[in-house]
Amino acid sequence: MTDDHTHTHTHVLDFFTPRAADWDSRFPDDGPAYAAAAGLLGLRPGDAVLDAGCGTGRALSALRAVVGPEGTVLGADLTPAMLEVAARAGRGADGTLLRADAARLPLRDGALDAVFGAGLISHLARPEADMAELARVVRPGGVLALFHPIGRAALAARQGRTITDDDLRAEPRLRELLAGAGWRLESYTDQDDRFLALAVKQG
Secondary structure (H helix, E strand, O other), X not given: OOXXXXXHHHHHHHHHOOOOOOHHHXXXXXXXXXXXHHOOOOOOOOOEEEEEOOOOOOOHHHHHHHHOOOOEEEEEEOOHHHHHHHHHOOHHHOOEEEEOEOOEOOXXXXXXXXXXXXXXXXXXXXXXXXHHXXXXXXXXXXXXXXXXXXXXHHHHHHHOOOOOOOOOOOHHHHHHHHHHOOEEEEEEEEEXXXXXXXXXXXX
């Protein structure tokens, strides 16, 4: 494992482990936003989808609703404490919970129809390489959704910072990043109540 990955893993674990227990109670009203985003992925009953960086699994029920009982829903996260909260909340009933690094997924090439990532991109060690790994596990024409239940400006205000043009989620930067990783940005929404970038895997 590279020093970059080791450093980032440590940062991710240090950030999320102490926050896991009360994560859901801090953001109790996000459910409808997750459901709306899941509905825009173009998934059909029987499809396979991964929630990359699933945290406490808040998106899993929304993803299960769109792929149906015959579909496959996976939730992967690096932080054991987050997965434990997801399991205690019963979210393993909606999807299989995996401890896995988004940079090295235990999945075969083209196994999935879509990847959903809520708040994911800012926690990646090597964003372009990691987006390429997500592309590897999705079939050509499959979809990537990068989501946050509030927009960039609202998130920056919450975190006490200002948004800049070099933000990975700024549209020109994100379009270039995704293109380098095998994705084509299809739509981009950045509003106070939602950030959603939808991309299609090139094939």
